[in-house]
Amino acid sequence: MAGGGEFGFIRTRLAPLARGHPAALDLTDDAAVLTPAPGCQIVVASDMLVAGVHFLETDPPEVAAERALRSNLSDLAAMGAEPLGYLSSIAWPAGVTQAWRDGFVDGLASAQDRFGLALLGGDTTSGPGPFTISLTLLGQVPSGSALLRRSARAGDDVWVSGTIGDARLGLEISRGALAADPVLLERYRRPSPRLELGVALRGLASACLDVSDGLIADAGHIAAVSGVRLELQAGQIPLSPQSRRWLQEAPGASLVTLVTGGDDYELLFCARQDCRASIERLGREIGLVLTRVGLVADGAGVALLGEDGAHLETGAGGFTHF
Ligand SMILES: [Mg+2]
Structure with a gap:
């Protein structure tokens, strides 16, 4: 200039x-x-x-x-x-x-x-x-209270805030590939950083990150640096009514699209099982849905499990630049 x-x-x-x-x-x-x-x-x-x-x-x-x-x-x-x-x-x-x-x-x-x-x-x-x-x-x-990715332990619960997949559908709307929906479009255009939740999770979450690349890929980041395996239940992944409707009605729609889409900017965190009541209370206090979506286990990687316990194929799990 x-x-x-x-x-x-x-x-x-x-x-x-x-x-x-x-x-x-x-x-x-x-x-x-x-x-x-x-x-x-x-x-x-x-x-x-x-x-x-x-x-x-x-x-x-x-x-x-x-x-x-x-x-x-x-x-x-x-x-x-x-x-x-x-x-x-x-x-x-x-x-x-x-x-x-x-x-x-x-x-x-x-x-x-x-x-x-x-x-x-x-x-x-x-x-x-x-x-x-x-x-x-x-x-x-x-000092010393930052939430890190590296400290999830086998036996911890895995939680996620809000709903997953809306921004992916909002992006499709922006591209003109999906019928307009103001809620989904807003989720893509103006994501809500979960600052209040992050602060409240100090001392409560064992590990935490924000979902930007896709739920599966980001769960993989915690698994990799914590040296554990994250087992997520497909049926527990929180979805908005709009995403549910898309899943039921759109040709070729798949949960995999929503859990690998990215740009959710929700928090994915792990916490000891004896923190369940505190986390549920926290969700009510800050008016944000917090959902238990799985467990941390010994091992490596991420598994997305169906109702019958079978592994669902998720491919690369999310967005990578190269
Ligand atoms: Mg991040």
Whole structure:
């Protein structure tokens, strides 16, 4: 971007997103200066979204911004962290209009207001490549309390929040491949990072991550780093009424599509069986359905089991970039 235009854009459009946060120094300095609460560790997550890969080139700029910030926040939720702020690095595509840039900033503003966040810094550039957004989220946890993937134990329950598969169907709607449904479309466009749940699971969950690649693939990540096997019951996977209807009515519809679709941004977590009552109470308190979907066992990998105990074939289990 031309110098004057870039600095003008930072001053008039991005600086207000700092919301006067002391760490941001009104985006006038070389770097942010962040003070964590006493006794806390900083949790940092970075994610890049590329047009045509992580969102559709046809998605409105507000949607790209909301998806970027919300999906990044989901990584903080998965660690049990409360968000402190974020850095935003944006490569605008060639020929981007002012209205389009404004729409993107409006999307960031809307998402950060929803979750009480401030922009602490970043960079903007433009280039010949696709529109690319890289966000770095900063959060904090009391020292030693971050939720990790590596500590699931055989005998633990496996739980998942919310419903699985809606965003996969929402993506199909965005592509014009499925009839419009506002609930499913919203689940794809504006995922809900489960920040309140993540914080409440500190000291309760033995392992946790957010479902971004697909339920089966992500369960596999816990299995791999914890050195255990996750056995999930197909009949227990929580589905929305819309997904259930799709499953019953759409030609060729399969549960496998929903459990390997990804972009759910629900939390998949493990917990000792004596935590069941506490977790059920927690779900009622925060108004979020928490469903026990299986058990951690000795062994390796993930099994999706049908009603008769037979293994269901899930292929690669989810999305991988290469
Ligand atoms: Mg994640």
